[in-house]
Amino acid sequence: MSEDNSKRRLGRGLAALIGDIEKAEPSEPATVQVTADRRIPVEFISRNPRNPRRHFEEEDLRDLAASVRQHGIVQPVVVRTIGEQRFEIIAGERRWRAAQLAGLSEVPALIRDVDDRTALEIAIVENVQRADLNPLEEANGYELLMAEHGYTQNDLGEIIGKSRSHVANSLRLLKLPEGVRGMLADGILSAGHARALISTPDPLALAQTVVQKGLSVREAEKLAQKAIDGGGSRASRPARQKDADTLALERSLSDRLGLAITIDHKSDGGQIKIAYSSLDQLDDICRRLERNP
Incomplete structure (x- = not known):
């Protein structure tokens, strides 16, 4: 019961912790800033070491720093206290980094009292909702919440406002070999390209070709x-090219279920194969079929 309550609180907590920040548009002048609790020296603030976001585009940071020099920080960072005169970022690491590039000695901050677990959850969900993560960071964030806090794919879908199949498809990316995941993290390969390669014998070679x-x-x-x-x-199984309509249908069903779907269509019939990797996924398939007799 406490787990479920915590998950429901997370959805409300995001609004309570960062919702007010959304009212300020980036283009607004510094005189229309959201009221912060206080201004904190940048050296008293540290990043959340478990924030799933690892990559910050240098050019974007420089552009934001230039804006900060002109207008100041419009949206306060959200932090929590971790010691005497020490604070850890809950939301707003990019603004904090840009402030340092801009040469600011202090940043406006909202101070919130949350525990380690809630800070981690908010760091993950806040980044996902704002589309600040690359596909691999997003998948790692989902996996961390599921592994350490018992979230299901349905839980995550409800909290971040995305479908369960979106969560499942994100997690599938973690099955790719390291080389392909690196290309995905660097933006060389899109999530759609990467998903197409998951079930192939040599995903890395195909990714390089793509x-x-x-x-x-x-x-x-x-x-x-x-x-x-x-x-x-x-000799026993000659290669056979599927038509575009069949491939499109496989992709559509895979995206809907969040599982690998294979359609083998012949002139007199065929078969659909659904690949699952856990009993939870099998149970989910059964529940879906039972709901639609």
């Missing part, structure tokens, strides 16, 4: 299917 040739997601899906069809004995 990038080098500048293939679209649909083209990457066709390339991936060729690799899958050609993975077995050519």
Whole structure:
């Protein structure tokens, strides 16, 4: 019961902790700032070491720093107290970094009293809601909440305002080899391209081909299917190219269920295969089928 209550509080907590900040538009002059609790020296503030966001574009930070020099910080950072005259960021690390680049000695801050768990949850959810994470950071954030705090995919979907299948598809990206995940984190490969490669025999080689040739997601899906069809004995299972409509249907169903879907269509019928990796996923499939007899 306490776990469920905590998860419900998280949704309300985001509004309570950072909701007021959203009222200020980035283009507003410094004179229309949201009222902060106090101004804190930048050296008294440290980042949340468990914030899922690891990558900050240098050019974006420089642009924000230039704006900060002209207008000041319009949106206060949100922090919590972690010791005497020491604070840890809950939300607003990018603004704090830009303030240092701009040469500011203090930043306006909202101070909130939250525990370690809530600080972690808010750091993850706040970044996801503001689309500040790359696909791999987002997936790692979901996995951290599920592994350490018992969240289900449905819980996360409800809290961040996205579908369960979106969460499931994000988590699937963690199955990719390190090389492909690096390309995804660097923005060289999109999440759509990466998902198409998950079930292939050599995702890294295909990812390099996709990038080098500048293939679209649909083209990457066709390339991936060729690799899958050609993975077995050519004598017993010749490679067969699926038509675009079948590939599109596979992708649509996969996105809806958050699981790998394979359609084997022939002139006189065919079969649909649903791949699952845990009993929880199997239970979820069964519940969905039972709800739609």
